[in-house]
Amino acid sequence: MTESPQPALRTNEVARHYSMGQTTIRAVDGVSLEIARGEFVAMLGSSGSGKSTLLNLLAGLDRPTTGAIFAHGRNLAEMSGDELARHRSRTVGMVFQSFNLMPRMTLEENVELPLRLAEVDRGERGGRVREALEHVGLGQRLAHHPPELSGGEQQRAALARALVNRPTILLADEPTGNLDSKTGEEIMSFIRQFNREMGMTVVLVTHEPHLAEKYAGRRIYLKDGKLSTNGDAQ
Amino acid sequence: MKSRDLMELASRNLREALLRNSLTTIGIAVGVASLVAMLSLGIGLQRLAMTQLQGTGLFNRVYVTPRPPRNEFGDRGGRGGRLGGGRGGREQAPAAGIPGPEDLKPLTVETRSQLAALAHVKEVFPELRFQVDVRNGNIGHVTAAASFPQSARATGIFDSMEGSFFSSNDATEAILHTDLAQQIAEENKIDVKNLIGQELTLRYPQRKDVPTAANQTPTEIAANGEFGYGFTIVPAERKVKVVGIVTGEQAGPGGLGGVRVMLPLGFVEQMQTVQGTDVRSVVTSPGQQTYSSLTMLIEDPKFVPAVEDSVKQLGLGAFSLFDAAHRLQQFFAVLDTFLGLFGSLALAVASLGIINTLVMAILERRREIGVLKALGAADRDVRQLFFAEAGVMGLLGGMLGVFLGWSIGRIINWGTNVYLAQQNVPPQKLWSVPLWLVGAAIAFSILVSLAAGLYPAARAAKLDPVQALRYE
Numbered sequence: 106m107t108e109s110p111q112p113a114l115r116t117n118e119v120a121r122h123y124s125m126g127q128t129t130i131r132a133v134d135g136v137s138l139e140i141a142r143g144e145f146v147a148m149l150g151s152s153g154s155g156k157s158t159l160l161n162l163l164a165g166l167d168r169p170t171t172g173a174i175f176a177h178g179r180n181l182a183e184m185s186g187d188e189l190a191r192h193r194s195r196t197v198g199m200v201f202q203s204f205n206l207m208p209r210m211t212l213e214e215n216v217e218l219p220l221r222l223a224e225v226d227r228g229e230r231g232g233r234v235r236e237a238l239e240h241v242g243l244g245q246r247l248a249h250h251p252p253e254l255s256g257g258e259q260q261r262a263a264l265a266r267a268l269v270n271r272p273t274i275l276l277a278d279e280p281t282g283n284l285d286s287k288t289g290e291e292i293m294s295f296i297r298q299f300n301r302e303m304g305m306t307v308v309l310v311t312h313e314p315h316l317a318e319k320y321a322g323r324r325i326y327l328k329d330g331k332l333s334t335n336g337d338a339q
Numbered sequence: 340m341k342s343r344d345l346m347e348l349a350s351r352n353l354r355e356a357l358l359r360n361s362l363t364t365i366g367i368a369v370g371v372a373s374l375v376a377m378l379s380l381g382i383g384l385q386r387l388a389m390t391q392l393q394g395t396g397l398f399n400r401v402y403v404t405p406r407p408p409r410n411e412f413g414d415r416g417g418r419g420g421r422l423g424g425g426r427g428g429r430e431q432a433p434a435a436g437i438p439g440p441e442d443l444k445p446l447t448v449e450t451r452s453q454l455a456a457l458a459h460v461k462e463v464f465p466e467l468r469f470q471v472d473v474r475n476g477n478i479g480h481v482t483a484a485a486s487f488p489q490s491a492r493a494t495g496i497f498d499s500m501e502g503s504f505f506s507s508n509d510a511t512e513a514i515l516h517t518d519l520a521q522q523i524a525e526e527n528k529i530d531v532k533n534l535i536g537q538e539l540t541l542r543y544p545q546r547k548d549v550p551t552a553a554n555q556t557p558t559e560i561a562a563n564g565e566f567g568y569g570f571t572i573v574p575a576e577r578k579v580k581v582v583g584i585v586t587g588e589q590a591g592p593g594g595l596g597g598v599r600v601m602l603p604l605g606f607v608e609q610m611q612t613v614q615g616t617d618v619r620s621v622v623t624s625p626g627q628q629t630y631s632s633l634t635m636l637i638e639d640p641k642f643v644p645a646v647e648d649s650v651k652q653l654g655l656g657a658f659s660l661f662d663a664a665h666r667l668q669q670f671f672a673v674l675d676t677f678l679g680l681f682g683s684l685a686l687a688v689a690s691l692g693i694i695n696t697l698v699m700a701i702l703e704r705r706r707e708i709g710v711l712k713a714l715g716a717a718d719r720d721v722r723q724l725f726f727a728e729a730g731v732m733g734l735l736g737g738m739l740g741v742f743l744g745w746s747i748g749r750i751i752n753w754g755t756n757v758y759l760a761q762q763n764v765p766p767q768k769l770w771s772v773p774l775w776l777v778g779a780a781i782a783f784s785i786l787v788s789l790a791a792g793l794y795p796a797a798r799a800a801k802l803d804p805v806q807a808l809r810y811e
Binding site: 190 | 720
């Protein structure tokens with residue numbers, strides 16, 4: 106760890122267990138990994154392998170049962186609820202398979218939402234929202250509502266929303282899962298652009314190996330909640 | 340989140356489920372309206388009762404009797420009874436009804452001016468009552484007459500009067516009760532109204548002092564074998580002009596109580612009518628005119644207790660309706676509480692509506708709450724958002740409810756007055772919505788709504804974002 110002072114993300118024997126009646130489900134079961142700043146990592150695995158659970162743990166949406174998760178050196182497992190909210194607000198940006206835009210809000214309002222939550226000054230917001238939407242090529246669609254847009258456009262709006270608070274880490278949970286392959290590629294190139302031009306650390310959860318191969322700098326495979334060598338995951 | 344953003348998001352959420360939230364808000368409004376309607380009725384009735392009673396002048400009066408009421412009367416005498424109870428004792432009880440010599444402090448002319456000199460006293464006057472034979476030609480009517488000071492004009496007895504009040508304190512004028520006026524009018528075969536301005540003769544028992552040697556006590560007089568002190572009663576006659584006719588009957592102190600001829604106080608004092616106390620004063624205060632009771636008019640009801648105490652310090656009995664007024668206010672406080680409780684019932688039901696609406700909103704907005712949390716919302720933000728939604732519904736419901744309650748009040752007031760007009764009763768303001776009630780009702784509505792929002796807000800805040808965001 107001499108070359109880089111702090112990795113963007115580091116987990117240490119992190120586990121997340123759920124109890125379902127008598128049985129315990131070990132969704133994530135002792136994962137230790139390190140993701141350097143500016144890295145583009147793809148997490149692969151079949152459904153139920155625990156990759157989304159791990160992503161939620163990295164996002165601070167969920168707390169580990171045991172183990173530690175460090176984001177820029179700070180342990181998420183020891184943070185208060187408010188501190189975790191701050192982590193989600195300032196440090197990470199998230200995109201989802203189903204876009205998760207507010208359907209009755211315009212794109213502008215959708216993208217403004219993280220700024221409201223982060224208590225950014227009103228005067229500053231308009232410019233930042235427009236900048237973020239222009240960045241993903243939606244500068245002309247500020248007043249549109251999500252249902253009026255195509256899937257690709259909605260995911261681009263979601264990217265703008267993840268971007269607007271200028272986080273250092275982008276966590277993407279199967280962002281192309283609901284899109285045709287051409288549109289999926291388009292979204293992936295936006296993500297790569299963020300990674301390369303803005304130096305954002307990207308963690309991409311996907312089950313499409315060709316996308317991981319094409320865009321990610323490193324691939325991590327999960328199986329039954331544990332890290333596995335790449336061959337096993339297929 | 341900053342409160343402005345909170346309010347914007349909250350009102351946006353409310354607009355998104357417009358029908359449901361409007362219905363919930365109307366529910367609150369109905370609750371607030373019933374509360375406002377109930378309370379404004381209570382307050383209106385209280386004001387009506389208080390102004391009517393204050394109009395009679397009863398609350399700024401102290402009634403003075405020759406001695407404090409004794410123990411037997413207990414606290415029935417109000418403030419007066421307290422003093423009497425303090426010095427009465429059980430062993431004195433059998434004799435208590437009869438005043439001992441030390442108890443007797445007659446109400447003399449001197450006492451009257453003494454009382455008039457007390458602070459905050461506007462006027463001290465006796466009520467002189469006597470039997471009178473009202474002569475109209477050859478026909479006589481034996482009835483009761485009483486004196487009234489000029490200040491009695493404002494007491495409400497003369498409100499429904501035809502004609503005019505006494506032109507002065509010494510005027511040889513009379514106001515008749517309509518019962519007597521009608522009899523006399525019938526005898527004369529004239530309309531009652533035409534009786535005003537007519538002259539009548541009053542025949543009455545006059546007190547005539549028998550001259551005595553000065554400074555002689557009854558014992559000395561008896562020792563000298565003389566019985567030349569005291570007074571004698573002679574019939575006398577005075578002519579009066581009828582100036583007014585009153586209807587109605589008002590009981591209680593300061594009321595008519597069977598009096599059919601009303602005369603100005605100054606005039607009655609000149610008439611030297613025989614009073615009931617005259618017989619007693621022959622023994623107790625020879626040669627002096629005494630009064631059975633005196634009425635003190637106080638500048639403001641708030642000075643009544645103080646004046647009462649000063650009167651008692653003079654060794655006299657004092658009685659006022661201050662306590663009665665106080666109790667009346669207590670009664671209305673209880674009434675208002677009950678009306679308020681009944682009114683609040685509807686608001687309580689409405690608050691269940693808020694809980695229901697917000698719990699439904701949580702189910703509907705599960706995913707949205709999850710997204711908010713993923714975008715950086717803390718539990719507190721989500722809680723505040725739901726709280727704000729409940730608060731906005733409370734505010735809007737409160738304002739609408741106050742307006743609604745006020746309108747209901749106006750309508751019922753109007754309806755009541757239409758009925759009263761048919762009964763020939765002057766219109767009354769039964770409804771009163773003071774500004775504080777408007778403020779309090781809206782504040783209460785917000786408070787109840789926030790309380791109703793507690794559970795849904797806590798539940799929304801605790802929602803697990805991972806569960807909420809799980810792809811369907």
